[in-house]
Amino acid sequence: xxxxxxxxxxxxxxxxxxxxxxxxxxxxxxxxxxxxxxxxxxxxxxxxxxxxxxxxxxxxxxxxxxxxxxxxxxxxxxxxxxxxxxxxxxxxxxxxxxxxxxxxxxxxxxxxxxxxxxxxxxxxxxxxxxxxxxxxxxxxxxxxxxxxxxxxxxxxxxxxxxxxxxxxxxxxxxxxxxxxxxxxxxxxxxxxxxxxxxxxxxxxxxxxxx
Numbered sequence: 417x418x419x420x421x422x423x424x425x426x427x428x429x430x431x432x433x434x435x436x437x438x439x440x441x442x443x444x445x446x447x448x449x450x451x452x453x454x455x456x457x458x459x460x461x462x463x464x465x466x467x468x469x470x471x472x473x474x475x476x477x478x479x480x481x482x483x484x485x486x487x488x489x490x491x492x493x494x495x496x497x498x499x500x501x502x503x504x505x506x507x508x509x510x511x512x513x514x515x516x517x518x519x520x521x522x523x524x525x526x527x528x529x530x531x532x533x534x535x536x537x538x539x540x541x542x543x544x545x546x547x548x549x550x551x552x553x554x555x556x557x558x559x560x561x562x563x564x565x566x567x568x569x570x571x572x573x574x575x576x577x578x579x580x581x582x583x584x585x586x587x588x589x590x591x592x593x594x595x596x597x598x599x600x601x602x603x604x605x606x607x608x609x610x611x612x613x614x615x616x617x618x619x620x621x622x623x624x625x626x
Contacts, residue, residue, distance in 0.1 A: 427563055435556050437550050445546045449494040452542065456535045459528050473518035480511050 423430045482498065484507045487495045494501040502510070 428561070431556050431559050434461065435553065438553050438556065441549050442546060445542050445549065447540050449539070452535050452538050455530060456539075457529050459535065459620065463525060463528045463532065466521045470518055470525065470547070471520045473514050473521065477511065477514050480507060480514065484511060545626060 417431050418433065483495045483497060483502075484504075487493055487504070488506075494503045496502070497505065497507075
């Protein structure tokens with residue numbers, strides 16, 4: 417819609433349109449920023465949860481593997497773990513289960529870390545976009561001021577043209593010669609004739625000396 421021709425025809429509404437779009441973009445960016453922060457918070461919690469489970473799992477595996485190795489070497493079954501007697505098959509199953517769970521939590525941790533990195537990149541993109549949008553709003557403000565100056569210039573030009581027209585008319589009138597003299601002109605000229613006697617009286621002794 418806003419082709420260069422249409423912008424030239426209606427710059428004010430074009431700037432209004434741009435301002436509206438820029439303000440809408442800022443609202444959308446703010447919403448995105450809030451959403452990113454919320455998602456990042458969830459991922460941070462997931463990361464911490466996975467980290468804790470990995471630490472607990474690794475500790476349990478060290479204990480179980482140590483007990484299993486010792487019992488297997490001495491064939492001294494069952495062994496005691498967590499206050500209960502555990503046979504060899506149970507120990508094997510539990511070690512396998514804990515190992516899988518730990519690996520699963522490590523996989524989750526890796527994905528969560530990648531997700532946090534992506535969200536951090538999104539934050540940077542949002543901040544950059546917001547900065548650019550604010551710059552555009554400043555440009556719109558500048559554009560409006562320029563338009564105001566342009567309007568003043570146009571108005572001044574119109575006034576100057578008007579003054580020029582009046583001057584042209586006055587000059588034209590002043591330069592006209594009709595070759596006739598009106599009675600009003602004669603009366604005006606008669607009123608400007610110097611009365612020598614009156615002048616001498618005003619000048620006094622210096623005039624008399626002359």
